Amino acid sequence: MKICVLGAGVVGLTTAYYLVKKGFQVTVIDRQPGVALETSFANAGQISPGYSAPWAAPGIPLKAIKWLMQKHAPLRVSAEPEIKKISWMVKMLGQCNNDAYSVNKSRMMALAEYSRDQFISLRKDIGIQYQDGQGGTLQLFRKEEQVDAAEKDIKVLKALGVPHEVLTPDQIAQVEPGLRSVIDKFKGGLRLTGDETGDCYLFCQSLKETCEEIGVTFQFNSDIKSLSTQANKLNGVITEQGLQAFDSVVVCLGSYSKELLKACDIDIPVYPVKGYSLTVPILDTAYAPISTVMDETYKVAVTRLGDRIRAAGTAELTGYNLDLPKSRTETISHVVNDLFGKGCDLSEAEYWTGLRPMTPDGTPVVGASGIDGLYLNTGHGTLGWTMSCGSAAVIADIIAGDETQINSQDLSVKRYKK
Known part of the structure:
Protein backbone atom coordinates (compact mmCIF):
# COMPACT_ATOMS: atom_id res chain seq x y z
CA MET A 1 0.00 0.00 0.00
CA LYS A 2 1.50 3.33 -1.12
CA ILE A 3 1.03 6.20 1.32
CA CYS A 4 2.06 9.83 0.88
CA VAL A 5 2.82 12.07 3.84
CA LEU A 6 2.52 15.76 3.02
CA GLY A 7 4.93 17.79 5.13
CA ALA A 8 8.45 17.08 6.42
CA GLY A 9 8.21 18.81 9.78
CA VAL A 10 8.34 16.83 13.01
CA VAL A 11 4.71 15.67 12.66
CA GLY A 12 5.23 14.52 9.06
CA LEU A 13 8.49 12.75 9.87
CA THR A 14 7.14 10.85 12.85
CA THR A 15 4.06 9.93 10.82
CA ALA A 16 6.27 8.53 8.07
CA TYR A 17 8.31 6.56 10.60
CA TYR A 18 5.33 4.91 12.26
CA LEU A 19 3.71 4.14 8.91
CA VAL A 20 6.78 2.45 7.44
CA LYS A 21 7.11 0.42 10.65
CA LYS A 22 3.61 -0.85 9.88
CA GLY A 23 4.87 -2.14 6.55
CA PHE A 24 3.55 0.61 4.26
CA GLN A 25 5.45 2.07 1.31
CA VAL A 26 5.87 5.72 2.33
CA THR A 27 6.76 8.87 0.39
CA VAL A 28 7.17 12.28 2.07
CA ILE A 29 6.64 15.42 -0.03
CA ASP A 30 7.67 18.91 1.05
CA ARG A 31 8.27 22.24 -0.66
CA GLN A 32 11.44 22.90 1.36
CA PRO A 33 14.92 21.57 0.47
CA GLY A 34 15.11 19.53 3.69
CA VAL A 35 13.30 18.48 6.84
CA ALA A 36 12.13 20.70 9.71
CA LEU A 37 12.80 24.03 8.00
CA GLU A 38 9.60 25.76 9.09
CA THR A 39 7.72 25.51 12.41
CA SER A 40 9.92 22.65 13.68
CA PHE A 41 13.19 24.49 13.08
CA ALA A 42 13.69 26.53 16.27
CA ASN A 43 10.84 25.79 18.67
CA ALA A 44 11.03 26.01 22.46
CA GLY A 45 12.84 22.68 22.78
CA GLY A 198 15.87 18.60 23.28
CA ASP A 199 16.61 20.12 19.90
CA CYS A 200 13.68 19.40 17.59
CA TYR A 201 15.71 20.20 14.47
CA LEU A 202 18.40 17.68 15.44
CA PHE A 203 15.68 15.15 16.24
CA CYS A 204 14.22 15.59 12.76
CA GLN A 205 17.62 15.30 11.05
CA SER A 206 18.33 12.04 12.87
CA LEU A 207 14.87 10.62 12.29
CA LYS A 208 15.11 11.40 8.56
CA GLU A 209 18.27 9.28 8.34
CA THR A 210 16.51 6.42 10.09
CA CYS A 211 13.47 6.76 7.85
CA GLU A 212 15.63 6.58 4.73
CA GLU A 213 17.40 3.50 6.06
CA ILE A 214 14.07 1.68 6.53
CA GLY A 215 12.62 2.64 3.17
CA VAL A 216 10.96 6.07 3.29
CA THR A 217 11.34 8.14 0.10
CA PHE A 218 11.64 11.93 0.32
CA GLN A 219 10.68 14.42 -2.39
CA PHE A 220 11.98 17.88 -1.48
CA ASN A 221 11.65 21.17 -3.38
CA SER A 222 8.24 19.94 -4.52
CA ASP A 223 5.28 22.33 -4.39
CA ILE A 224 2.01 20.65 -3.52
CA LYS A 225 -0.72 22.04 -5.77
CA SER A 226 -3.81 20.06 -4.73
CA LEU A 227 -5.28 16.70 -3.80
CA SER A 228 -6.91 14.59 -6.50
CA THR A 229 -10.25 13.10 -5.47
CA GLN A 230 -13.16 11.51 -7.31
CA ALA A 231 -16.47 10.23 -5.97
CA ASN A 232 -15.34 10.91 -2.36
CA LYS A 233 -12.19 8.85 -2.85
CA LEU A 234 -8.59 10.01 -2.95
CA ASN A 235 -6.62 9.36 -6.14
CA GLY A 236 -3.35 11.03 -5.35
CA VAL A 237 -1.42 14.27 -5.02
CA ILE A 238 -0.87 16.89 -7.71
CA THR A 239 2.52 18.61 -7.51
CA GLU A 240 4.34 20.76 -10.03
CA GLN A 241 5.48 17.47 -11.64
CA GLY A 242 1.86 16.39 -12.17
CA LEU A 243 -0.37 13.73 -10.60
CA GLN A 244 1.25 11.13 -8.36
CA ALA A 245 -1.00 8.20 -7.49
CA PHE A 246 -1.22 6.98 -3.89
CA ASP A 247 -3.57 4.68 -2.02
CA SER A 248 -3.70 7.07 0.93
CA VAL A 249 -2.47 10.51 1.88
CA VAL A 250 -1.82 11.98 5.33
CA VAL A 251 -1.89 15.79 5.51
CA CYS A 252 0.75 17.04 7.98
CA LEU A 253 1.17 20.57 6.67
CA GLY A 254 0.56 22.45 9.90
CA SER A 255 -0.89 25.91 9.31
CA TYR A 256 -0.96 25.29 5.56
CA SER A 257 -3.26 22.26 5.86
CA LYS A 258 -6.41 24.37 5.95
CA GLU A 259 -6.17 25.84 2.45
CA LEU A 260 -5.26 22.52 0.83
CA LEU A 261 -8.21 20.78 2.47
CA LYS A 262 -10.62 23.60 1.71
CA ALA A 263 -10.62 22.61 -1.97
CA CYS A 264 -11.90 19.18 -0.87
CA ASP A 265 -14.75 20.76 1.13
CA ILE A 266 -13.04 19.87 4.41
CA ASP A 267 -13.01 22.74 6.86
CA ILE A 268 -10.62 22.45 9.78
CA PRO A 269 -10.55 25.41 12.21
CA VAL A 270 -6.77 25.81 12.17
CA THR A 359 -7.22 24.77 16.83
CA PRO A 360 -9.81 26.61 18.98
CA ASP A 361 -9.92 23.77 21.53
CA GLY A 362 -6.16 23.15 21.57
CA THR A 363 -6.41 19.51 20.47
CA PRO A 364 -4.86 18.51 17.12
CA VAL A 365 -6.94 17.06 14.28
CA VAL A 366 -5.93 13.41 13.94
CA GLY A 367 -7.88 10.78 12.02
CA ALA A 368 -9.94 10.12 8.92
CA SER A 369 -11.12 13.11 6.92
CA GLY A 370 -14.40 11.78 5.55
CA ILE A 371 -12.85 11.21 2.12
CA ASP A 372 -11.77 7.61 1.56
CA GLY A 373 -7.98 7.39 1.70
CA LEU A 374 -7.41 10.90 3.04
CA TYR A 375 -6.21 11.33 6.63
CA LEU A 376 -5.29 14.30 8.81
CA ASN A 377 -2.54 14.83 11.38
CA THR A 378 -2.32 18.56 11.93
CA GLY A 379 -3.30 21.46 14.22
CA HIS A 380 -0.93 20.71 17.11
CA GLY A 381 -0.35 24.37 18.00
CA THR A 382 2.57 24.92 20.37
CA LEU A 383 2.70 21.19 21.18
CA GLY A 384 3.71 19.79 17.80
CA TRP A 385 6.89 18.13 19.03
CA THR A 386 5.31 17.09 22.33
CA MET A 387 2.44 15.28 20.60
CA SER A 388 4.22 14.23 17.41
CA CYS A 389 5.11 10.63 18.23
CA GLY A 390 1.75 9.99 19.87
CA SER A 391 -0.38 11.40 17.07
CA ALA A 392 1.82 9.62 14.49
CA ALA A 393 1.34 6.29 16.25
CA VAL A 394 -2.42 6.91 16.44
CA ILE A 395 -2.80 7.76 12.73
CA ALA A 396 -0.63 4.77 11.75
CA ASP A 397 -2.90 2.47 13.77
CA ILE A 398 -6.00 4.00 12.20
CA ILE A 399 -4.71 3.58 8.65
CA ALA A 400 -3.56 0.02 9.38
CA GLY A 401 -6.97 -0.82 10.84
CA ASP A 402 -5.44 -1.59 14.24
CA GLU A 403 -6.88 -0.61 17.60
CA THR A 404 -5.42 2.67 18.84
CA GLN A 405 -3.74 2.64 22.24
CA ILE A 406 -5.65 5.69 23.42
CA ASN A 407 -9.16 6.92 22.70
CA SER A 408 -8.96 8.58 19.28
CA GLN A 409 -12.65 9.20 18.63
CA ASP A 410 -12.60 12.87 19.66
CA LEU A 411 -9.35 13.64 17.87
CA SER A 412 -10.81 13.61 14.37
CA VAL A 413 -12.36 16.52 12.46
CA LYS A 414 -15.79 15.05 13.23
CA ARG A 415 -15.76 16.72 16.65
CA TYR A 416 -16.31 20.09 14.97
CA LYS A 417 -19.46 18.85 13.25
CA LYS A 418 -21.30 18.01 16.45
Whole structure:
Protein backbone atom coordinates (compact mmCIF):
# COMPACT_ATOMS: atom_id res chain seq x y z
CA MET A 1 0.00 0.00 0.00
CA LYS A 2 1.50 3.33 -1.12
CA ILE A 3 1.03 6.20 1.32
CA CYS A 4 2.06 9.83 0.88
CA VAL A 5 2.82 12.07 3.84
CA LEU A 6 2.52 15.76 3.02
CA GLY A 7 4.93 17.79 5.13
CA ALA A 8 8.45 17.08 6.42
CA GLY A 9 8.21 18.81 9.78
CA VAL A 10 8.34 16.83 13.01
CA VAL A 11 4.71 15.67 12.66
CA GLY A 12 5.23 14.52 9.06
CA LEU A 13 8.49 12.75 9.87
CA THR A 14 7.14 10.85 12.85
CA THR A 15 4.06 9.93 10.82
CA ALA A 16 6.27 8.53 8.07
CA TYR A 17 8.31 6.56 10.60
CA TYR A 18 5.33 4.91 12.26
CA LEU A 19 3.71 4.14 8.91
CA VAL A 20 6.78 2.45 7.44
CA LYS A 21 7.11 0.42 10.65
CA LYS A 22 3.61 -0.85 9.88
CA GLY A 23 4.87 -2.14 6.55
CA PHE A 24 3.55 0.61 4.26
CA GLN A 25 5.45 2.07 1.31
CA VAL A 26 5.87 5.72 2.33
CA THR A 27 6.76 8.87 0.39
CA VAL A 28 7.17 12.28 2.07
CA ILE A 29 6.64 15.42 -0.03
CA ASP A 30 7.67 18.91 1.05
CA ARG A 31 8.27 22.24 -0.66
CA GLN A 32 11.44 22.90 1.36
CA PRO A 33 14.92 21.57 0.47
CA GLY A 34 15.11 19.53 3.69
CA VAL A 35 13.30 18.48 6.84
CA ALA A 36 12.13 20.70 9.71
CA LEU A 37 12.80 24.03 8.00
CA GLU A 38 9.60 25.76 9.09
CA THR A 39 7.72 25.51 12.41
CA SER A 40 9.92 22.65 13.68
CA PHE A 41 13.19 24.49 13.08
CA ALA A 42 13.69 26.53 16.27
CA ASN A 43 10.84 25.79 18.67
CA ALA A 44 11.03 26.01 22.46
CA GLY A 45 12.84 22.68 22.78
CA GLN A 46 10.18 21.17 25.03
CA ILE A 47 8.47 17.80 25.11
CA SER A 48 5.92 18.87 27.68
CA PRO A 49 3.03 16.48 28.30
CA GLY A 50 2.60 17.94 31.77
CA TYR A 51 2.19 21.42 30.33
CA SER A 52 -0.38 20.34 27.74
CA ALA A 53 -3.37 22.61 28.24
CA PRO A 54 -5.69 24.49 25.91
CA TRP A 55 -5.24 28.22 25.57
CA ALA A 56 -9.01 28.50 25.75
CA ALA A 57 -9.71 28.57 29.48
CA PRO A 58 -12.05 30.31 31.94
CA GLY A 59 -10.84 33.85 32.52
CA ILE A 60 -8.77 34.02 29.33
CA PRO A 61 -10.95 36.68 27.62
CA LEU A 62 -10.29 39.13 30.49
CA LYS A 63 -6.61 38.18 30.65
CA ALA A 64 -6.30 38.68 26.90
CA ILE A 65 -7.55 42.25 27.20
CA LYS A 66 -4.97 42.95 29.92
CA TRP A 67 -2.19 41.29 27.90
CA LEU A 68 -2.90 43.48 24.90
CA MET A 69 -2.19 46.51 27.08
CA GLN A 70 1.14 45.23 28.44
CA LYS A 71 4.50 46.33 27.10
CA HIS A 72 5.81 42.77 27.17
CA ALA A 73 2.61 41.13 26.05
CA PRO A 74 2.32 37.36 25.51
CA LEU A 75 -0.51 38.04 23.02
CA ARG A 76 -0.72 40.36 20.04
CA VAL A 77 -3.55 40.70 17.54
CA SER A 78 -3.05 42.56 14.28
CA ALA A 79 -5.54 45.31 13.50
CA GLU A 80 -6.39 43.98 10.03
CA PRO A 81 -10.06 42.84 9.88
CA GLU A 82 -9.36 39.28 8.69
CA ILE A 83 -12.45 37.03 8.53
CA LYS A 84 -10.51 33.80 9.23
CA LYS A 85 -8.91 35.34 12.29
CA ILE A 86 -12.18 36.66 13.68
CA SER A 87 -13.95 33.36 13.05
CA TRP A 88 -11.20 31.42 14.82
CA MET A 89 -11.20 33.80 17.78
CA VAL A 90 -14.97 33.48 18.18
CA LYS A 91 -14.69 29.67 18.19
CA MET A 92 -11.88 29.83 20.74
CA LEU A 93 -13.87 32.12 23.03
CA GLY A 94 -16.68 29.57 22.86
CA GLN A 95 -14.30 27.07 24.52
CA CYS A 96 -13.45 29.37 27.43
CA ASN A 97 -15.63 27.68 30.04
CA ASN A 98 -15.03 25.14 32.77
CA ASP A 99 -16.67 22.17 31.06
CA ALA A 100 -14.87 22.64 27.74
CA TYR A 101 -11.54 23.29 29.45
CA SER A 102 -11.79 20.10 31.48
CA VAL A 103 -12.62 17.98 28.43
CA ASN A 104 -10.00 19.59 26.21
CA LYS A 105 -7.19 19.44 28.76
CA SER A 106 -7.90 15.79 29.59
CA ARG A 107 -7.92 14.93 25.89
CA MET A 108 -4.66 16.79 25.26
CA MET A 109 -2.95 15.32 28.32
CA ALA A 110 -3.88 11.78 27.30
CA LEU A 111 -2.36 12.23 23.84
CA ALA A 112 0.72 14.03 25.17
CA GLU A 113 1.42 11.42 27.86
CA TYR A 114 1.07 8.65 25.27
CA SER A 115 3.43 10.58 23.00
CA ARG A 116 6.05 10.89 25.75
CA ASP A 117 5.94 7.09 26.17
CA GLN A 118 6.51 6.75 22.42
CA PHE A 119 9.56 9.03 22.67
CA ILE A 120 11.03 6.76 25.34
CA SER A 121 10.45 3.71 23.15
CA LEU A 122 11.91 5.49 20.12
CA ARG A 123 15.14 6.25 21.96
CA LYS A 124 15.44 2.61 22.97
CA ASP A 125 14.59 1.30 19.50
CA ILE A 126 16.87 3.44 17.32
CA GLY A 127 19.15 5.24 19.78
CA ILE A 128 18.22 8.66 18.42
CA GLN A 129 20.33 11.57 19.70
CA TYR A 130 19.03 15.16 19.86
CA GLN A 131 20.60 16.80 22.94
CA ASP A 132 17.74 15.29 24.91
CA GLY A 133 17.28 15.77 28.62
CA GLN A 134 14.73 14.51 31.13
CA GLY A 135 14.87 17.31 33.71
CA GLY A 136 11.21 18.32 33.62
CA THR A 137 9.50 21.70 33.18
CA LEU A 138 9.33 24.29 35.96
CA GLN A 139 6.43 26.73 35.76
CA LEU A 140 7.31 29.98 37.53
CA PHE A 141 4.71 32.13 39.28
CA ARG A 142 5.51 35.79 39.96
CA LYS A 143 2.12 36.51 41.61
CA GLU A 144 0.10 34.89 44.38
CA GLU A 145 -2.97 34.76 42.14
CA GLN A 146 -1.00 32.60 39.70
CA VAL A 147 -0.21 30.19 42.51
CA ASP A 148 -3.90 30.04 43.41
CA ALA A 149 -4.99 29.64 39.77
CA ALA A 150 -2.64 26.67 39.36
CA GLU A 151 -4.80 24.64 41.77
CA LYS A 152 -7.23 23.87 38.93
CA ASP A 153 -4.44 22.41 36.79
CA ILE A 154 -3.02 20.51 39.75
CA LYS A 155 -6.38 18.77 40.24
CA VAL A 156 -6.31 17.60 36.62
CA LEU A 157 -2.71 16.42 37.00
CA LYS A 158 -3.67 14.43 40.09
CA ALA A 159 -6.72 12.94 38.38
CA LEU A 160 -4.59 11.78 35.43
CA GLY A 161 -1.74 10.56 37.61
CA VAL A 162 0.77 12.99 36.11
CA PRO A 163 3.87 13.36 38.34
CA HIS A 164 4.38 16.89 39.60
CA GLU A 165 5.79 18.94 42.47
CA VAL A 166 4.51 22.18 44.01
CA LEU A 167 7.55 24.25 44.96
CA THR A 168 8.34 27.17 47.24
CA PRO A 169 10.86 29.81 46.08
CA ASP A 170 13.62 28.10 48.09
CA GLN A 171 12.82 24.78 46.41
CA ILE A 172 12.82 26.49 43.00
CA ALA A 173 16.41 27.62 43.66
CA GLN A 174 17.40 24.04 44.48
CA VAL A 175 15.91 22.69 41.26
CA GLU A 176 17.22 25.53 39.09
CA PRO A 177 20.32 27.03 40.80
CA GLY A 178 20.71 29.52 37.96
CA LEU A 179 17.69 31.38 39.37
CA ARG A 180 19.14 31.93 42.86
CA SER A 181 20.14 35.52 42.20
CA VAL A 182 16.59 36.42 41.10
CA ILE A 183 14.57 34.08 43.32
CA ASP A 184 12.89 37.00 45.10
CA LYS A 185 10.88 37.61 41.91
CA PHE A 186 8.82 34.44 42.40
CA LYS A 187 6.03 33.35 44.75
CA GLY A 188 6.12 29.67 43.86
CA GLY A 189 6.38 27.10 41.11
CA LEU A 190 4.92 23.92 39.66
CA ARG A 191 7.41 21.33 38.42
CA LEU A 192 6.31 18.72 35.89
CA THR A 193 8.92 16.05 36.42
CA GLY A 194 7.99 13.88 33.44
CA ASP A 195 8.65 16.55 30.82
CA GLU A 196 11.67 16.41 28.53
CA THR A 197 13.84 18.74 26.47
CA GLY A 198 15.87 18.60 23.28
CA ASP A 199 16.61 20.12 19.90
CA CYS A 200 13.68 19.40 17.59
CA TYR A 201 15.71 20.20 14.47
CA LEU A 202 18.40 17.68 15.44
CA PHE A 203 15.68 15.15 16.24
CA CYS A 204 14.22 15.59 12.76
CA GLN A 205 17.62 15.30 11.05
CA SER A 206 18.33 12.04 12.87
CA LEU A 207 14.87 10.62 12.29
CA LYS A 208 15.11 11.40 8.56
CA GLU A 209 18.27 9.28 8.34
CA THR A 210 16.51 6.42 10.09
CA CYS A 211 13.47 6.76 7.85
CA GLU A 212 15.63 6.58 4.73
CA GLU A 213 17.40 3.50 6.06
CA ILE A 214 14.07 1.68 6.53
CA GLY A 215 12.62 2.64 3.17
CA VAL A 216 10.96 6.07 3.29
CA THR A 217 11.34 8.14 0.10
CA PHE A 218 11.64 11.93 0.32
CA GLN A 219 10.68 14.42 -2.39
CA PHE A 220 11.98 17.88 -1.48
CA ASN A 221 11.65 21.17 -3.38
CA SER A 222 8.24 19.94 -4.52
CA ASP A 223 5.28 22.33 -4.39
CA ILE A 224 2.01 20.65 -3.52
CA LYS A 225 -0.72 22.04 -5.77
CA SER A 226 -3.81 20.06 -4.73
CA LEU A 227 -5.28 16.70 -3.80
CA SER A 228 -6.91 14.59 -6.50
CA THR A 229 -10.25 13.10 -5.47
CA GLN A 230 -13.16 11.51 -7.31
CA ALA A 231 -16.47 10.23 -5.97
CA ASN A 232 -15.34 10.91 -2.36
CA LYS A 233 -12.19 8.85 -2.85
CA LEU A 234 -8.59 10.01 -2.95
CA ASN A 235 -6.62 9.36 -6.14
CA GLY A 236 -3.35 11.03 -5.35
CA VAL A 237 -1.42 14.27 -5.02
CA ILE A 238 -0.87 16.89 -7.71
CA THR A 239 2.52 18.61 -7.51
CA GLU A 240 4.34 20.76 -10.03
CA GLN A 241 5.48 17.47 -11.64
CA GLY A 242 1.86 16.39 -12.17
CA LEU A 243 -0.37 13.73 -10.60
CA GLN A 244 1.25 11.13 -8.36
CA ALA A 245 -1.00 8.20 -7.49
CA PHE A 246 -1.22 6.98 -3.89
CA ASP A 247 -3.57 4.68 -2.02
CA SER A 248 -3.70 7.07 0.93
CA VAL A 249 -2.47 10.51 1.88
CA VAL A 250 -1.82 11.98 5.33
CA VAL A 251 -1.89 15.79 5.51
CA CYS A 252 0.75 17.04 7.98
CA LEU A 253 1.17 20.57 6.67
CA GLY A 254 0.56 22.45 9.90
CA SER A 255 -0.89 25.91 9.31
CA TYR A 256 -0.96 25.29 5.56
CA SER A 257 -3.26 22.26 5.86
CA LYS A 258 -6.41 24.37 5.95
CA GLU A 259 -6.17 25.84 2.45
CA LEU A 260 -5.26 22.52 0.83
CA LEU A 261 -8.21 20.78 2.47
CA LYS A 262 -10.62 23.60 1.71
CA ALA A 263 -10.62 22.61 -1.97
CA CYS A 264 -11.90 19.18 -0.87
CA ASP A 265 -14.75 20.76 1.13
CA ILE A 266 -13.04 19.87 4.41
CA ASP A 267 -13.01 22.74 6.86
CA ILE A 268 -10.62 22.45 9.78
CA PRO A 269 -10.55 25.41 12.21
CA VAL A 270 -6.77 25.81 12.17
CA TYR A 271 -5.23 29.27 12.34
CA PRO A 272 -1.52 30.21 12.12
CA VAL A 273 -0.48 31.63 15.48
CA LYS A 274 2.90 33.29 15.05
CA GLY A 275 5.60 32.69 17.63
CA TYR A 276 9.17 33.84 18.14
CA SER A 277 12.32 32.32 19.56
CA LEU A 278 15.92 33.20 20.27
CA THR A 279 18.98 31.00 20.66
CA VAL A 280 22.03 32.27 22.51
CA PRO A 281 25.28 30.58 23.65
CA ILE A 282 25.83 30.08 27.38
CA LEU A 283 28.74 32.05 28.85
CA ASP A 284 28.38 31.03 32.51
CA THR A 285 26.62 27.75 33.38
CA ALA A 286 26.10 28.92 36.97
CA TYR A 287 23.51 31.35 35.66
CA ALA A 288 21.91 29.12 33.04
CA PRO A 289 18.86 26.83 33.20
CA ILE A 290 19.31 23.10 33.80
CA SER A 291 16.12 22.12 31.98
CA THR A 292 13.06 24.22 30.99
CA VAL A 293 11.48 27.05 32.93
CA MET A 294 8.18 28.58 31.90
CA ASP A 295 7.54 32.16 32.99
CA GLU A 296 3.79 32.17 33.57
CA THR A 297 3.54 35.96 33.51
CA TYR A 298 5.00 36.36 30.02
CA LYS A 299 4.21 32.88 28.67
CA VAL A 300 7.84 32.42 27.63
CA ALA A 301 9.68 29.10 27.87
CA VAL A 302 13.45 29.09 28.43
CA THR A 303 15.25 25.81 27.74
CA ARG A 304 18.78 24.47 28.09
CA LEU A 305 20.03 22.88 24.85
CA GLY A 306 23.57 21.73 25.52
CA ASP A 307 25.75 24.84 25.51
CA ARG A 308 22.89 27.06 24.32
CA ILE A 309 19.75 28.68 25.72
CA ARG A 310 16.59 28.60 23.63
CA ALA A 311 13.67 30.86 24.57
CA ALA A 312 10.33 30.95 22.80
CA GLY A 313 7.01 32.67 23.25
CA THR A 314 4.49 35.28 22.11
CA ALA A 315 1.23 34.45 20.37
CA GLU A 316 0.56 36.77 17.47
CA LEU A 317 -2.58 36.60 15.34
CA THR A 318 -1.47 38.13 12.07
CA GLY A 319 -2.19 35.56 9.37
CA TYR A 320 0.71 34.06 7.45
CA ASN A 321 3.06 36.99 8.01
CA LEU A 322 6.64 35.83 8.67
CA ASP A 323 8.30 39.20 9.22
CA LEU A 324 10.77 39.29 12.13
CA PRO A 325 10.69 42.84 13.57
CA LYS A 326 12.83 43.59 16.62
CA SER A 327 9.81 44.94 18.48
CA ARG A 328 8.24 41.49 18.46
CA THR A 329 11.24 39.78 20.02
CA GLU A 330 11.53 42.14 22.97
CA THR A 331 9.38 40.01 25.27
CA ILE A 332 11.46 36.85 24.96
CA SER A 333 14.66 38.90 25.22
CA HIS A 334 13.32 40.57 28.36
CA VAL A 335 12.54 37.23 30.03
CA VAL A 336 15.92 35.69 29.22
CA ASN A 337 17.70 38.79 30.51
CA ASP A 338 15.50 38.95 33.62
CA LEU A 339 16.07 35.28 34.53
CA PHE A 340 19.44 34.29 33.10
CA GLY A 341 21.02 37.55 31.98
CA LYS A 342 24.26 36.78 33.82
CA GLY A 343 24.64 33.50 31.98
CA CYS A 344 24.57 34.74 28.37
CA ASP A 345 25.21 37.69 26.09
CA LEU A 346 21.99 38.59 24.30
CA SER A 347 23.92 40.59 21.70
CA GLU A 348 24.89 37.17 20.30
CA ALA A 349 21.30 35.89 20.11
CA GLU A 350 19.87 34.50 16.87
CA TYR A 351 16.15 35.17 16.37
CA TRP A 352 13.54 33.14 14.50
CA THR A 353 9.80 33.12 13.85
CA GLY A 354 7.33 30.39 12.88
CA LEU A 355 3.62 29.66 12.53
CA ARG A 356 1.95 27.35 15.02
CA PRO A 357 -1.17 25.61 13.64
CA MET A 358 -3.73 26.18 16.41
CA THR A 359 -7.22 24.77 16.83
CA PRO A 360 -9.81 26.61 18.98
CA ASP A 361 -9.92 23.77 21.53
CA GLY A 362 -6.16 23.15 21.57
CA THR A 363 -6.41 19.51 20.47
CA PRO A 364 -4.86 18.51 17.12
CA VAL A 365 -6.94 17.06 14.28
CA VAL A 366 -5.93 13.41 13.94
CA GLY A 367 -7.88 10.78 12.02
CA ALA A 368 -9.94 10.12 8.92
CA SER A 369 -11.12 13.11 6.92
CA GLY A 370 -14.40 11.78 5.55
CA ILE A 371 -12.85 11.21 2.12
CA ASP A 372 -11.77 7.61 1.56
CA GLY A 373 -7.98 7.39 1.70
CA LEU A 374 -7.41 10.90 3.04
CA TYR A 375 -6.21 11.33 6.63
CA LEU A 376 -5.29 14.30 8.81
CA ASN A 377 -2.54 14.83 11.38
CA THR A 378 -2.32 18.56 11.93
CA GLY A 379 -3.30 21.46 14.22
CA HIS A 380 -0.93 20.71 17.11
CA GLY A 381 -0.35 24.37 18.00
CA THR A 382 2.57 24.92 20.37
CA LEU A 383 2.70 21.19 21.18
CA GLY A 384 3.71 19.79 17.80
CA TRP A 385 6.89 18.13 19.03
CA THR A 386 5.31 17.09 22.33
CA MET A 387 2.44 15.28 20.60
CA SER A 388 4.22 14.23 17.41
CA CYS A 389 5.11 10.63 18.23
CA GLY A 390 1.75 9.99 19.87
CA SER A 391 -0.38 11.40 17.07
CA ALA A 392 1.82 9.62 14.49
CA ALA A 393 1.34 6.29 16.25
CA VAL A 394 -2.42 6.91 16.44
CA ILE A 395 -2.80 7.76 12.73
CA ALA A 396 -0.63 4.77 11.75
CA ASP A 397 -2.90 2.47 13.77
CA ILE A 398 -6.00 4.00 12.20
CA ILE A 399 -4.71 3.58 8.65
CA ALA A 400 -3.56 0.02 9.38
CA GLY A 401 -6.97 -0.82 10.84
CA ASP A 402 -5.44 -1.59 14.24
CA GLU A 403 -6.88 -0.61 17.60
CA THR A 404 -5.42 2.67 18.84
CA GLN A 405 -3.74 2.64 22.24
CA ILE A 406 -5.65 5.69 23.42
CA ASN A 407 -9.16 6.92 22.70
CA SER A 408 -8.96 8.58 19.28
CA GLN A 409 -12.65 9.20 18.63
CA ASP A 410 -12.60 12.87 19.66
CA LEU A 411 -9.35 13.64 17.87
CA SER A 412 -10.81 13.61 14.37
CA VAL A 413 -12.36 16.52 12.46
CA LYS A 414 -15.79 15.05 13.23
CA ARG A 415 -15.76 16.72 16.65
CA TYR A 416 -16.31 20.09 14.97
CA LYS A 417 -19.46 18.85 13.25
CA LYS A 418 -21.30 18.01 16.45
